[in-house]
Each structure stands twice: as C-alpha cells, then as structure tokens.
C-alpha cells in the first residue's frame with residue numbers, strides 16, 4: 001500500500017523535525033528522504049513509496065522468523081487484553097514463568113535461572129552487576145573488572161559501554177565506569193604476523209592474551225570475561241578451533257566468570273538456540289535479546305547458572321537490581337509464540353541445512369577486487385572491503401567516508417537490499433538475513449552486492 005504524495009511529504013517533514021535517529025548523522029538527511037519502512041512480510045520490508053527491500057540484516061539482527069507473522073502478533077494482543085502489565089518485582093506472571101522454564105530447557109548445562117531485561121545493553125549490564133554482587137556475597141569483594149575484546153560491541157548504557165571495545169563511541173562519554181579491560185579479538189585476516197597462517201595457533205594466542213590480561217590486572221580483581229560466540233563488530237570473527245576451550249580453562253583457573261554475550265548469536269543465528277552450543281563451551285551466564293522475540297516486542301535477559309544463583313537463594317540475600325518493563329507480559333507471550341514458530345518450522349535446522357549454500361553464494365563475490373574476505377558462520381556474515389587484495393591494504397579515513405557513507409549505504413538500499421556498511425573496525429558489509437531465507441534470497445543478496453561493489457570499485 002503506497003501513501004499519497006501529501007502524506008509522504010508530511011511524514012518526511014515530521015521525521016526530520018521531531019525524530020532523532022540512533023547512531024545517525026541527522027545532517028545527512030538535510031537534502032534527502034529519511035527511509036521510512038512501513039511494513040514487512042517474510043524476509044521483505046516495504047517503504048512508504050511501496051518499494052520492496054530484502055531485509056538482509058533482519059532489521060538489526062532481530063527478525064529471525066521474518067516479518068508479518070500473524071500468530072505472534074495475535075499472541076501479543078491476547079496477552080495485552082488479559083494482563084497488559086505487571087512487574088517482576090516480588091510478583092510473577094504466567095508468561096514470564098513459562099518463558100523462563102522454556103529458555104532454561106533450551107540453554108546448555110545448568111543455566112536454569114532467567115533474569116529478564118528489556119534490551120541487550122541491560123542484559124550485559126545486569127550480568128556485570130550480578131558478577132559484582134555475587135563476588136561481594138561470596139567473600140571476594142575486590143573482583144569487579146571485566147575483560148572483553150577490541151572492537152566488540154556490547155551495548156551503549158554506561159556499564160555496557162565500559163565493556164564495549166569501540167574507542168570512538170566511548171570517548172564522548174568519558175570518564176567510563178571503571179573496570180573495562182581489552183584483549184585482542186579473533187580477526188584472523190588481520191592477525192599479527194608471527195601467527196603466520198596457523199589458525200589454531202592464532203586461537204591459542206588470542207585466548208592466552210586473556211590469561212595475560214588477568215595476570216596483568218591481578219587475578220583477584222577480575223570478575224568476568226565477556227565474549228560473543230562470533231564477534232559482530234569488525235565484520236564477523238568466528239572463534240578459531242580450540243579458542244573457547246582454552247578460554248574456559250583460563251576462566252576456571254582464575255575463578256573468573258565466562259559471559260557469552262549472545263544478543264546477536266542466540267536463537268538460530270548460528271544454527272542453534274545458543275552460540276555456545278555450536279562451539280561446544282559452557283558459559284556461566286548467557287546474555288540475550290533481539291531474536292528471543294524476533295522483534296515483535298522488546299525483550300532481553302540473562303540465563304544464569306545454578307551456582308551463581310546459589311548465594312542469593314537463602315536468607316536476606318537479594319539481587320539489588322530491577323527494571324520496570326523487564327519480562328513484560330506482552331513480550332514474554334510474544335517470545336513464546338516466536339519459539340513456537342522456531343520449533344514448528346525447525347528454523348535452527350533450516351540454518352544448518354542452508355548455511356553451506358549461503359557461504360558458497362557469498363564466496364562468489366571473492367572474485368571482485370574490492371572483496372578482501374568473506375567470513376562468518378550460520379546466517380551471519382561479514383565481507384571485508386579492501387583497497388588492495390594482495391597486501392590487504394584498507395581504505396584511509398577519507399576513502400572510507402566516501403565509500404561507505406557517500407556511496408555504499410545508499411546504493412545498496414536503492415538496489416533493494418537492507419544490510420549494513422560499517423567501518424567501526426575495517427570497512428565491512430554485514431549480513432544477517434531472517435532464518436527463513438533460502439537460495440533465492442542468497443542469490444538476490446549476491447547479485448545486489450556484485451553490482452553495487454563493482455560500481456564502488458570504479459569510484460575509489
């Protein structure tokens with residue numbers, strides 16, 4: 001359904017006058033339209049002009065089951081009619097209970113306790129608060145530091161920002177919450193020269209850097225290590241073989257908690273309900289958000305091990321933390337309906353069955369001079385763009401600005417593909433299509449990228 005020219009103009013005017021877009025240069029819309037997405041269906045979304053786009057990023061790594069699912073929308077509406085709101089402060093409601101039990105069932109190991117939030121940042125921050133209070137309760141009050149990886153994104157609220165490893169989005173908000181410590185990520189394409197081409201050795205070195213950081217900081221001061229199963233920022237860094245096994249050993253040796261930040265990687269993105277399952281490691285906490293509802297309502301949370309809960313389960317001990325809308329009944333009902341779709345359609349199985357085809361379709365792009373590397377797992381890929389394939393030389397700040405903001409972001413969207421051209425690390429195109437996608441969508445992604453990246457090369 002398209003809107004009239006007058007309606008479109010009014011919406012554009014109001015968007016420019018009243019709405020503040022996140023992480024967006026508002027000035028970039030001074031002479032052009034704000035893209036206004038009005039509806040979605042399956043893996044596609046439609047703008048106010050009626051133009052269709054393949055949602056190659058699932059919105060923002062969110063829309064796992066795709067758009068326009070009536071049964072999920074109706075589950076939310078039914079819950080709003082029955083009990084729109086009640087807090088999880090001292091009370092419970094049936095959908096939060098049912099969802100907590102279902103998530104505990106799906107999660108690996110003894111992650112049996114669910115603390116809900118409304119977002120990923122709150123989940124990440126809640127895990128840090130839990131780690132701090134847990135150690136205070138158990139006689140190790142000096143443990144408060146958290147280790148995370150360079151370029152990794154863990155959220156924007158002040159605590160989560162201190163864990164995030166992107167200097168540019170932190171510096172305007174300094175001073176940071178104390179305690180954030182950075183270690184190298186698992187970007188093998190840009191690994192230090194001494195690692196050579198030995199991926200397993202690189203993984204051991206990157207894991208051992210966590211141990212060195214713990215020793216440097218003082219083992220008794222470190223509370224937790226935060227890692228995504230596949231790091232998103234920087235353009236999809238999967239873990240080298242043996243990496244998580246070694247990290248788990250190190251965490252156990254020094255009594256440090258392992259937090260698997262699965263805000264993106266959980267709920268089928270890597271072909272399993274949780275990324276930790278795919279790579280065979282056992283976290284102490286899993287943080288989640290995004291795909292748990294496929295975006296039909298906001299929800300996040302953390303899955304916590306029985307051992308971490310234990311000091312809070314008797315006497316006056318209380319986790320002194322709460323959020324009004326956390327585990328909102330409508331969001332919990334929507335999450336349950338979302339998980340029903342996952343089960344009915346075996347979406348993790350669909351990802352496992354098709355991921356090789358997705359990879360090989362994207363790898364066709366490797367013949368383009370601008371494509372340095374195609375990397376990722378499951379339905380989660382980054383394509384690194386380079387100026388020189390042989391030397392892996394990247395673009396300077398000015399070229400990156402012209403290429404990504406000046407051309408690629410608009411050109412990809414104009415060509416009908418929602419994805420992200422990002423240069424928070426080296427310039428990359430990020431892809432994370434809905435889990436219902438198949439070969440026809442992979443081909444569409446490849447064709448759009450081929451033509452837009454070919455054009456981009458002529459403009460450098």
Ligand SMILES: Cc1ncc(COP(=O)(O)O)c(C=O)c1O
Pocket residue numbers: 119120121122124153154155156228232261262263264289290300
């Ligand atoms: C790994 C990771 N952690 C945390 C967050 C923060 O989530 P939110 O934007 O819901 O606060 C994100 C968001 O993209 C993320 O990717």
